[in-house]
Amino acid sequence: MTLITSDTLPGGKHWSLLLWRNNRLKLTDVEGGANVGMVFYNPLNLLERYNAPDTLKCQHTFKLTEGHCLYSDMGRIFCSIVSDTFGWHDTVGGNTTKATVASKWGETSYQKNRNDWQQNGYDSFLVEAAKYGLGRRDLPANVNWFSKIVVADDGALSLDASATKPGASVELRFEMHTLVLFHTCPHPLSKAPNYPARPVLYEIFEGPPAAADDPNRLSAPENARGFENNRIFQVGCCRETR
Amino acid sequence: MLRESILDPEAAQYRKVVPAGDYWIHVVKKGETLRILDLEGNQAVDTLFFNADDPAEHYSACDTIRKQGNIYLSTGTILLSDLCRPMLTITADTVGRHDTLGGACSTESNTVRYALEKKSMHACRNSFLLAVAENDHFGLTKRDITHNINFFMYVPVTPDGGLAFADGLSAPGKYVEMLAHMNVIVLISNCPQLNNPCNAYNPTPIEVLIWGAAN
Numbered sequence: 001m002t003l004i005t006s007d008t009l010p011g012g013k014h015w016s017l018l019l020w021r022n023n024r025l026k027l028t029d030v031e032g033g034a035n036v037g038m039v040f041y042n043p044l045n046l047l048e049r050y051n052a053p054d055t056l057k058c059q060h061t062f063k064l065t066e067g068h069c070l071y072s073d074m075g076r077i078f079c080s081i082v083s084d085t086f087g088w089h090d091t092v093g094g095n096t097t098k099a100t101v102a103s104k105w106g107e108t109s110y111q112k113n114r115n116d117w118q119q120n121g122y123d124s125f126l127v128e129a130a131k132y133g134l135g136r137r138d139l140p141a142n143v144n145w146f147s148k149i150v151v152a153d154d155g156a157l158s159l160d161a162s163a164t165k166p167g168a169s170v171e172l173r174f175e176m177h178t179l180v181l182f183h184t185c186p187h188p189l190s191k192a193p194n195y196p197a198r199p200v201l202y203e204i205f206e207g208p209p210a211a212a213d214d215p216n217r218l219s220a221p222e223n224a225r226g227f228e229n230n231r232i233f234q235v236g237c238c239r240e241t242r
Numbered sequence: 243m244l245r246e247s248i249l250d251p252e253a254a255q256y257r258k259v260v261p262a263g264d265y266w267i268h269v270v271k272k273g274e275t276l277r278i279l280d281l282e283g284n285q286a287v288d289t290l291f292f293n294a295d296d297p298a299e300h301y302s303a304c305d306t307i308r309k310q311g312n313i314y315l316s317t318g319t320i321l322l323s324d325l326c327r328p329m330l331t332i333t334a335d336t337v338g339r340h341d342t343l344g345g346a347c348s349t350e351s352n353t354v355r356y357a358l359e360k361k362s363m364h365a366c367r368n369s370f371l372l373a374v375a376e377n378d379h380f381g382l383t384k385r386d387i388t389h390n391i392n393f394f395m396y397v398p399v400t401p402d403g404g405l406a407f408a409d410g411l412s413a414p415g416k417y418v419e420m421l422a423h424m425n426v427i428v429l430i431s432n433c434p435q436l437n438n439p440c441n442a443y444n445p446t447p448i449e450v451l452i453w454g455a456a457n
Contacts, residue, residue, distance in 0.1 A: 047384050053345020056405050058354045062343070063403030073367075075350030088403055092313070092343060094304030097326060136324060137298050137385045151399035155314040155339070157307065188308055226354045 002206045011197030012117075014124035014183035016131060017204070018043060021234070024082070024205040025172045025180070029146045032166035034198035035187040036145040037095055037121045040070065040078040041179040044237065046134060048074045052091040052141035058222045062151065064089040064143065067219040069175070069226055073140075076233055077226045079172040080216035086168040090149040091141060093159070095121030096188045105195040118195045124183035132179060145170055147187040159189035173207060173216075175230050245317040247334035247419050249275060249453050256452040262445030263364050263434035265373040267380070269294045270422045273455030275333065277419040278430070280394050282446035284410040286433040287393040288346045288366040290386075291321060291329050294425035297381055299323045303342040303389040313399060314339040315391060321420065329426055334419035337412045341397040343405065346370065346390050347435045356437045369431035380427055392433075393418050395440050407438060 001024070009015055011034065019025060027036055042048035051073035059068055066084040069077040096104075101120045108117040125139050148163035186196045210217055210227065217227045251257070254277075260266045262285070270276045271294075278287055293299035302324040307313050309322055317335045320328045345351075348367035352360040367387065374382040394412040399405060434445050 051345065051351075053343060053389055054348075054351045054354070057344050057397075057407070058351060060405050060407075061403060062399040062405045071351075071354070073348065073350070075348070075352075075354045092304055092307065094302070094308055099326070135298070137300070139324070141304050141389050150403075151313055155312040155399075157311060157313055222354050225358060228358065229350070229353060 004204045004206055006201070006203040008199050008201050009184050010199050011184050012119045012195065014119070014128050016128040016182070017180045019174045019178050019180055019204065021174055021176050022207055022209050023174045024207045025174070026169055026203045026205065027145055028167065028169040028201040029086070029165070030167070030199050030201050032164045032198070033192065033196050034184060034200050035147045035190070036182055036184055036200055037125065038143045038145060038180060038182040039125065039140055040072070041132070042072060043177055043179045046132060046138070048072045049138065049140050050078060055091065058226065059220055064091055067216060069216055069223050070143070071226060075226065075229045077175040077230055078178045079174045080210065081170060082173045082216065083171040086146055086163070086165060086170055088148040088163060089170065090144040090147045090187070093144050093147065093149050093187055093189055095125065095142065096185055097122045100188055101195070119185055121183050121185040121188070124185055125181055128181040144187050149189065159187055159191070161191065173210065175210065175227065176234065243317040244336060244338050245334050246336060247277065247417070249277070249419070251451055253453065254451040255454050257449060259447050259449050260430065260432045261447045262432050263369070264432055265369040266430040266432070266450060267373045267377050268428050269425060270428050270452060271425050271455070272422055275419055275421050275453045276428060277417050277451040278393055279415070279417040279449040279451065280412045281414065281449055283414040283416070284394065284412055284442040285446050285448055286395045286435065286440040287448055288431040288433050289391045289393055290370070290388065290429040292382065292386065292427040292429070293323065293329070294427050297386065297427060299325055299327070300386060300388055301329060301391065303391070307342060313343060315342055316340065328423045330420040330422050332418060332420045336416045337394060337418060339396055339411055340418060341392040341395040342390070344392050344395060344397045344407070346431060347433065352437065360437065363436065364434040366431035366433050370429060373429055392440070407440065409439060410442070
């Protein structure tokens with residue numbers, strides 16, 4: 001495993017990355033209490049994007065953790081969760097908006113607060129998406145890393161803030177070339193008394209491809225078929241591009 | 243929450259039976275009430291809503307379940323758009339729980355879920371894509387085919403974070419009814435899935451009914 005680059009995104013900010021197949025992206029919640037909103041697109045066809053319902057139903061899971069794969073709407077795997085010390089990430093909670101941030105934590109503005117203004121997840125995705133010609137019609141349900149959403153028997157959902165762990169990390173191995181949009185804005189169900197602006201360390205590694213006995217490939221027969229869909233796709237378009 | 247409707251089907255201004263595997267796309271105007279009727283029971287009805295006056299605004303599963311604090315849709319649920327605006331409210335429901343986590347089936351996800359050889363079997367997303375292609379005056383494309391509702395489907399979350407596809411709670415004659423707060427394009431795929439129990443392995447027709455705005 002070779003470290004290519006490493007950086008820290010402060011809390012309440014946004015960025016985007018183009019990652020190559022077999023790149024790894026490791027996210028670390030440095031201080032605890034972070035949230036990372038994230039969506040994925042196929043840079044060869046931006047209409048292919050992360051699909052939370054397919055990701056959940058293909059693996060009969062509500063939470064995301066080690067062993068799971070994140071699917072596009074085209075039956076392919078953007079990335080595998082190869083390690084996870086947090087244990088239960090959300091993909092149905094969505095984003096904060098300007099209105100929800102203002103109602104929870106008060107109004108801020110760039111004029112008054114400069115770069116300490118309290119940005120929201122939805123607008124963050126809009127800005128990153130626009131860099132690639134994408135708009136609000138193109139934003140699918142996102143992942144919220146480091147946020148544990150639990151569901152009661154009656155269907156009630158809530159954020160389990162006690163799950164936070166300073167230093168928790170999650171590592172993704174990309175199984176195809178992927179455009180990644182992400183932000184470090186708070187989870188919309190956060191009840192933190194103050195806007196939680198928590199930094200996130202992100203490191204990008206070059207690593208080996210998934211082996212035949214890879215745990216993600218073997219974690220479910222569905223994932224074995226997902227990997228096969230990737231193989232078929234990449235034989236045609238981008239097997240040797242790197 | 244179970245609640246029966248006070249509306250009389252005989253007084254509906256519009257009634258249409260939608261066969262299994264077909265789509266239905268129709269504008270329901272502000273103030274009108276839409277009923278989806280499960281004629282034979284256990285039929286998943288994959289449904290998307292768009293603002294007819296600005297189709298870029300669409301139903302948002304995440305915003306809807308987060309704002310109401312519950313993953314199940316039933317009487318009283320306000321169906322929100324991606325701009326967190328009310329699109330419709332569920333006003334009657336004789337089933338009790340409807341799903342909005344499971345999404346629609348597609349030929350591609352069928353290859354993952356069941357077998358690579360299933361790729362030629364009919365799927366909801368094909369119906370959605372044909373619907374927007376054949377009705378291009380709405381200006382909708384694949385990018386608008388997002389995270390939908392599955393009326394009459396029951397997808398409970400287990401305490402350890404699993405997702406179950408439980409037997410449907412629906413039965414012949416059960417229905418769900420909703421009042422439109424804006425002019426909405428309703429896009430339904432009456433699910434053709436043959437590989438799981440969401441349609442009891444036997445996709446069947448539904449009926450859609452619309453009543454005019456209450457006076």
